[in-house]
Every structure is written in structure tokens, then in C-alpha cells.
Amino acid sequence: MKADSMGFDFIGDIHGQAGKLQALLHKLGYVETGKTMWIPPQGRQAVFLGDLIDRGPEQVKVVNIVRSMIDSGNALSIMGNHEFNAIGYVTERAEVPGGFLRRHSDNNVAQHAEFLKQVGEGSELHRDMVTCFRTLPPFLDLGGARVVHAWWHQPFVDVVKRSWPAGTSMSEEFLRAAYDKGSAEFEAMEGLTKGLExxxxxxxxxxxxxxxxxxxxxxxxxxxxxxxxxxxxxxxxxxxHRMPETDIVDGYLATPVIGSPVFIGHYWMEGLPRLLSPKVACLDWSAAKAGPLVAYRWDGEQELDAGRFVAAG
Ligand SMILES: [Mn+2]
Structure with a gap:
């Protein structure tokens, strides 16, 4: 199937909320045919925007559903900062015996604790999931629509394109570079998955x-x-109201979206789903907490339409 003849259902941060995911897929017209298998309506494909894991009650189930859908050609998924963190969490630093690419600090352990508990830290399933996370690209250009977890910044996209061939798993070399502060790969992965701070x-x-x-x-x-x-x-x-109304001193980089629209997750939006601009839609409406899981049903339009949001949960 060609990408430009497909309709895509973009789905935001799930964070282990399998019930919300199932309700949303059902609402989008997907049919459950097995324990973890969902078949899309004819001519459609799901695209997950990353952050499948951490926080929620059924993280293994969420990953299994997404994986089944990817393996059967019914979905694509990119990597969120939580999957990127999960990979670094288990990868030892070559130069520091017993140290990991992502430090096991109190904060980092707390953020990942639910996942480690549910998957069984160090288990075969744990290793298998991390291997799966390494297959998720940090962005996708679908021809007519683009997806990234947090920030579409073209120079970062270009860095990844150069050192991580499309359609392959993240290499050991790329992974180590991506955790090496100051490298181009580090900046790129920080920016794409965590945004501009x-x-x-x-x-x-x-x-x-x-x-x-x-x-x-x-x-x-x-x-x-x-x-x-x-x-x-x-x-x-x-x-x-506590944010200063003074001019920004430095660090802010306006990145206008020119060309095809961009779909993002990551930002814990509140209230009812609305567009951020005619070219930018965020699909993270805090499903990790009390918010709904949100999708955007896309059919090729270059100016986005707030009527195409679908929310569940
Ligand atoms: Mn998230």
C-alpha cells in the first residue's frame, strides 16, 4: 500500500492506559480479532506518536497491542522520550562499570518504576521490549504529514537521517552517541523527543x-x-499566570512549520482537543492521568481540521 493513498489515524501518548487505547481503537472503527490484534478500516493505518510506556497500569498490554499492529502492517510507531529513556536505562556505559547511559538516579528510577515492575526488571520480556523500542524511529515523514514526539526541527531530523538509516534498528554506535552530551546525535534526540526547553x-x-x-x-x-x-x-x-511577561533573553527558537502538517505528542495538554495551529496538532491530552486518549483522523488535508479529533476515555 502506498503511503499517499492511505488515511492515517495518529494516536497520542498512551502511557500504559490499555483501556483507553482499546476504547479509542473501537471508536476509530478498528476491529479486535485476537488478544492484541486490531484491524483498521479499509485503507487506514494507525500511527502511534510514542510514550507507550511509564506511569499507567497496563504497559505490557499496550506495547503488545502496538507491536502486533506494527508486525501485521496495521500500524507504525515513532519513539517517545520514555522509550528512549528505557533503552538508555538498561545499557551499560563502556567507560563506567556498573553505570548506565541513563543514570539510575532517584528521579529516573521513580519515573520508570511502574514499567520495571510490570515487565519484570531484567527479564526476557524486558530485554525483548527494549529491543523492540530500538526499532522505533524518532520521526516519520509520511509524505503529506510528519510525526515526531516533541519537536520537528529539520537540522535534528537531518542528523538522524545521516547516522540512523531509515527502516533499521538504532545501532549501538548511534545509541552511545545519543547519550554523549554535546554530540550532534545527543542534541538531535533530546530535541526531537523532548522538545525545546x-x-x-x-x-x-x-x-x-x-x-x-x-x-x-x-x-x-x-x-x-x-x-x-x-x-x-x-x-x-x-x-x-506565574510565567514572566518579560522578553525572552535567549534560547527560544521559533520553528515555523512550512510544508506538510506536523503531529506531536508529549505536552500534557488540558481541556478539549484543539489545534495548536493550522499545521500543528498535539495529540497528548494527558491520557496518562485523567485526560482522554486522543487521535486525529487524517485524510491528506494540508490545513488541519479540529473536527477530526477523536477522543476516548
Ligand atoms: Mn508523554
Whole structure:
């Protein structure tokens, strides 16, 4: 099947919420034919935007569903920051015996603990899932639509294109480079999977969704006419009024979307699904907590249509 004749159903961050995933697939017209197998309506394919795991109650089930759908040609998936972290978590640093690419700090362990418990840390299933995560590309250009977990920044896309051949698993060499601070691969994977973050002026901070106080904020990288920290900062609505209305000093890089629309996850949006711009749709509406799991039913349109969101759960 050719990509340009397909309709795609883009699906946001699931974070182990299998019930919401099943409800959403059902609503999209997919038919359950086995324990983990869902068949799309004729001429359609699901595209998962990453962050299948961490936090939620049925992470193994979610990965199994997504995997079955990929293996049968009924879905594609990209890598989110949580899969990228999961890979680094189990990979030892060559130069530090007993150390891992992703440090086992208290915060990092806490963020991954549910997954490790459900999968069985160090088990065959654990290894098998990490191997699967390495097959997920950090972006896809589907011809007419593009997907990335957090930030479509073309120079980062180009770095990955050069050192990670499309359709292959992430190599050992790429993985080690991607965890080597300061390398082009590190910058690229940080940017693509975690977005553009900037440091707030002295004295400002906010509390993120996991209860951690932070001085770095995620930004609305797609906003061209942004001037102040409040314009670009993505924080929970209860913290928005505390973002400074002063001009951004540096670090913000407006990245207007020119060409085909871009679908992203990652940002813990609140409220009812709405477009971020006619070219940008975020499909993470906090399904990891009380929010719905959200899809966008795409049929080739270059100007996005808010009427095409489908939400469940
Ligand atoms: Mn997420």
C-alpha cells in the first residue's frame, strides 16, 4: 500500500492506559480479532506518536497491542522520550562499570518504576521490549504529514537521517552517541523527543505534572511571533499566570512549520482537543492521568481540521 493513498489515524501518548487505547481503537472503527490484534478500516493505518510506556497500569498490554499492529502492517510507531529513556536505562556505559547511559538516579528510577515492575526488571520480556523500542524511529515523514514526539526541527531530523538509516534498528554506535552530551546525535534526540526547553529568569520556577519543581520550561516552538516567556511557556494552567511577561533573553527558537502538517505528542495538554495551529496538532491530552486518549483522523488535508479529533476515555 502506498503511503499517499492511505488515511492515517495518529494516536497520542498512551502511557500504559490499555483501556483507553482499546476504547479509542473501537471508536476509530478498528476491529479486535485476537488478544492484541486490531484491524483498521479499509485503507487506514494507525500511527502511534510514542510514550507507550511509564506511569499507567497496563504497559505490557499496550506495547503488545502496538507491536502486533506494527508486525501485521496495521500500524507504525515513532519513539517517545520514555522509550528512549528505557533503552538508555538498561545499557551499560563502556567507560563506567556498573553505570548506565541513563543514570539510575532517584528521579529516573521513580519515573520508570511502574514499567520495571510490570515487565519484570531484567527479564526476557524486558530485554525483548527494549529491543523492540530500538526499532522505533524518532520521526516519520509520511509524505503529506510528519510525526515526531516533541519537536520537528529539520537540522535534528537531518542528523538522524545521516547516522540512523531509515527502516533499521538504532545501532549501538548511534545509541552511545545519543547519550554523549554535546554530540550532534545527543542534541538531535533530546530535541526531537523532548522538545525545546528554555531556562526561566532568576527567581522563577513552576511545579510540573509529576510534582517536581523546575526552572526550565517546555516551549511552543511552532509560535513565530512569540516575545515573552508567558507566550511560549507550556506549563499547567494553574502556573501560567506565574510565567514572566518579560522578553525572552535567549534560547527560544521559533520553528515555523512550512510544508506538510506536523503531529506531536508529549505536552500534557488540558481541556478539549484543539489545534495548536493550522499545521500543528498535539495529540497528548494527558491520557496518562485523567485526560482522554486522543487521535486525529487524517485524510491528506494540508490545513488541519479540529473536527477530526477523536477522543476516548
Ligand atoms: Mn508523554
Amino acid at each position: 528554555i531556562t526561566l529568569p532568576d527567581g522563577y520556577s513552576f511545579v510540573d505534572h509529576s510534582g517536581k519543581e523546575r526552572t526550565e520550561v517546555r516551549t511552543r516552538w511552532w509560535m513565530e511571533d512569540a516575545r515573552t516567556y508567558r507566550d511560549v511557556a507550556i506549563v499547567g494552567s494553574e502556573h501560567e
